[in-house]
Amino acid sequence: MKTATDALVIKEMRMGEADRLITLLTKDSGIIKAYASGAKNIKSKRGSATGLLSYSNFSLSKKGDTYRVTEATPIKLFFGTNSDIETLAISQYFCELCLVFEPNDENAEEFLRLILNSLYFLTEKKKNAFLIKAITELRIAAISGYCPSLVACGECGTFEDDIMYFNIVNGALFCSKCNEDTSNIPLNKTLMNAMRHIVYSQFKDLYSFLVPDGDAKILSDITEKYIVFQTDHKFTTLKFLNDVR
Numbered sequence: 522m523k524t525a526t527d528a529l530v531i532k533e534m535r536m537g538e539a540d541r542l543i544t545l546l547t548k549d550s551g552i553i554k555a556y557a558s559g560a561k562n563i564k565s566k567r568g569s570a571t572g573l574l575s576y577s578n579f580s581l582s583k584k585g586d587t588y589r590v591t592e593a594t595p596i597k598l599f600f601g602t603n604s605d606i607e608t609l610a611i612s613q614y615f616c617e618l619c620l621v622f623e624p625n626d627e628n629a630e631e632f633l634r635l636i637l638n639s640l641y642f643l644t645e646k647k648k649n650a651f652l653i654k655a656i657t658e659l660r661i662a663a664i665s666g667y668c669p670s671l672v673a674c675g676e677c678g679t680f681e682d683d684i685m686y687f688n689i690v691n692g693a694l695f696c697s698k699c700n701e702d703t704s705n706i707p708l709n710k711t712l713m714n715a716m717r718h719i720v721y722s723q724f725k726d727l728y729s730f731l732v733p734d735g736d737a738k739i740l741s742d743i744t745e746k747y748i749v750f751q752t753d754h755k756f757t758t759l760k761f762l763n764d765v766r
């Protein structure tokens with residue numbers, strides 16, 4: 522059976538001399554694995570089209586459960602010369618997020634759109650890298666069944682307070698009067714508004730807000746804690762990121 526799809530390469534593994542097994546994030550089928558044969562012999566055009574962080578149009582043939590790449594044309598390559606080590610580390614972390622959250626038929630399209638936009642803003646350096654990381658982490662959580670409840674204080678329903686408190690264990694919010702757990706994370710209004718925007722905004726508005734660089738780093742630490750706790754996964758790419766920054 523033959524099929525064509527646009528997909529992002531989120532993992533590659535060498536298989537012997539010339540073959541590679543690549544993992545693709547597709548719009549329609551979520552994550553699939555496909556063999557890219559003869560990487561040594563095929564033209565460089567297809568070689569880069571099947572490399573890590575390439576967004577390409579793939580022609581695939583399917584036999585049983587095995588996909589094979591028959592043709593690949595690059596649409597956008599994110600593994601560019603523009604990539605410093607921090608950008609690369611965050612890009613690879615985005616790929617690991619895809620592998621861990623395993624988008625399915627239902628949310629794969631939204632997932633792919635999110636990752637592609639985040640990679641674009643990240644590699645074009647249009648925004649603070651840690652703000653892009655925070656947006657990606659929290660929005661992935663929101664579309665994958667790990668959506669925190671950020672509308673109001675979970676106890677009394679207060680919407681606004683100078684400081685709100687976030688519990689990463691159950692994704693709940695508390696106002697300063699109701700907060701009893703000292704391990705809850707304090708959020709100033711900038712952080713609170715940013716988190717609400719990331720979770721509740723329409724996709725077209727998702728990236729159109731700014732926070733000061735200092736707050737972007739704090740925000741990124743909070744969303745990372747939430748992701749790591751909720752998934753109970755040791756991200757190897759996060760270790761890499763924390764080593765290089």
Ligand SMILES: [Zn+2]
Pocket residue numbers: 674675676677678679695696697698699700
């Ligand atoms: Zn309250």
